[in-house]
Amino acid sequence: MVNLNTIKPKNNRNYYLALGLEGSANKLGVGILKHPILPSHESGDNSHHCQAEILSNIRDTYITPPGEGFLPRDTARHHRNWCVRLIKRALEEAGINDPRNDIDVICFTKGPGMGAPLHSVVIAARTCSLMWGVDLVGVNHCVGHIEMGREITQAINPVVLYVSGGNTQVIAYSENRYRIFGETLDIAIGNCLDRFARTLKIPNAPSPGYNIEQLANKCKNKDQLVELPYTVKGMDLSMSGILAYIDSLAKDLFKGNKKNKILFDQKTGEQKVTVEDLCYSLQENLFAMLVEITERAMAHVNASQVLIVGGVGCNVRLQEMMGQMCKDRANGQVHATDERFCIDNGVMIAQAGLLQYRMGDVVKDLKETVVTQKFRTDEVYVSWRE
Amino acid sequence: MSQEIVDEVAKYLTSNIPIVPISQGAEAVVFTTTIHPYIPSSNNEKKEKFIIKYRPTKKYRHPLIDKSLTKHRTLSESRILSKLYQIDGIKVPKLIACDPYNGCIWLEFLGEDLPNGFGFSNLKNFLWMNAKDPYNDCVKDTLYKVGQQIGLLHWNDYCHGDLTSSNIVLVKDEDYGTNWIPHLIDFGLGSTSSLVEDKGVDLYVLERAIISTHSSFADKYNEWLIQGFSDVYKSKGKQGNKKLNEVLKRFAEVRLRGRKRSMIG
């Protein structure tokens, strides 16, 4: 029996306040979240329905020049030098003057992610905890995405497609764990898009994937496709071969290699394919694969709901394709969130962390706050669900 | 399954072929019918059932991708099934007809309904049915035989590509009433391959499917599967033992790769 109300909020308040700190990749996020105490939480599986109120949700992204990826040490520096400013702004926006008394718990990302940036943020979390005397909770980044997605969309027990710069997984809940049914066998979808964006030397702001999406929208000849490898393996998929292939096409296009018969008409020498066409074909191909493995997992576990989370989840075309797939299944429903929650943020860490806190899971010794680059979704014991 | 898809199939098959929908997989919808595609129905006195597996148009994906996948997978599944059917010891449904451009194949009907509402007799439902006594002899015998089927498949250089407990159908053994004979179905992602990597991935996919679907008993279940798998190779002498070691070694590597895979937010 799950009871989310055993741990009482500070000062006999009738609500909880959590501060969430996220910095596992190039986004630094700080969020403050409020959960009212609800009678419905005394028993039963209602963790998707916390009536969470977002008091602040602030994000700052470390952006590199076109053609460049983000290095761990520069990303860590960004987080280090912005973290305090962001926390101050978040507290101010939430109207919190006295964090010592007002905040019940500080939630930080324990992993997975890039080592150096994770270290930067956890130091801020520890400092605030010691300074204010507030409890700490370490959160799995992926579980943060899932719980935020469930809370926002009210999806009770969806198959989750988690798509971001570092992850591509199809997840479903069973017996107190978020179990991974399918995943990438090599690189993540976001990484694939980011790296192609670097080859194209298009800007990294606001995000490389967003700019590929815009280029794909501008494709003039959507009836045609550049044929790419289609590499679904059961519920898993692989993308490195596709990336290598489309990268080589883009390079031939920039070089004007007329011998390439996919790109240039062999008789007239006329260019047949544009950068926009490549972006369009890449998206169509990759997303078809994602939707297919999601549908496989749905069929396998008899689920009717899908929840898309992670940075790539804001892609409108992906959401549209997933929606179409669901329409063709009995009672199929697709749930997605917008960029405030899809893209890494502090509120999602607060949401998952507050659920953990309300189940009595807090850091008892600072030794437990060591962050880790690898932390699989299914390692977390999900005590707040039946 | 949505009415739209049922209509699409009914239109393709015409009203002369009555169909009863039984399941919607990810890729295909499956129906039963009593009509054989080319033997006159007057010959079907026993009211024998057949399976129609239809790959509907997937509207979510680009028409060019859809056409090419449907054709390719229908054709390749038919080819693999017809070849596997001829191999001694391998249990797959018999292929009756194939229409790759429309994504349709006809197969012999296998399996039955499990008692007490546990649904169709695939391995998944069978294991769930036995969850109260998860390690009984019948479960062990069945999983061992499933392992043997995969062993035979791999020994003959075929890979399934999508091994899950839903893709294994259990058929009652007519000679020994309580035993089940596992049949492999759904070769849409199947391939011929002599690569150790493909076999390793195949085993890994199955192991993960067992872990995620039958979590509490997965260790033992996977052990029995691998026993059955290994015994096929071991029965092939020195060469078999050598190949078995290669496959199992790669399987362990693939598993390690999976666990170690960095998961950067």
Place this chain on the structure above:
Amino acid sequence: MGDLITAKYSSPDIPELHFTIDVNDKRYQTTNGMTTGPSEHVLNAGQIDRDRPSDPKLLSGSSSDVEPHYTELSKLRMHLTGLQDDINIFLTEQMELAKKKKIKLHSEEEEKRIDEEINELLDGGDGDEEDEDEGK
């Protein structure tokens, strides 16, 4: 005013080392460290650095022209910046030394592995993994 911050380094190979600061030395009077700037690589690619740490805060009434007086927190930040520089420089030297030693003892392959490990540690890794980070 409280005690000045210190740091201690201990390892089985070398005698224990203490890092202390000298408040009059320029390196402990800035929040912009020598070793904590953006990497050359992104600067060469045209990065505009907007991630600088903020300057130390002057006490109200103090002027930076004469003898500036900073808030306690800003003093701590400046001290920490210098101390971090000292530690970074020391650790880099240690790594170079370790690398040289190892090169003498081992093959080129070893060297590459050590280089990778050092990079991994610089990137804040756990020190026991060898995978590729997203940004590379």
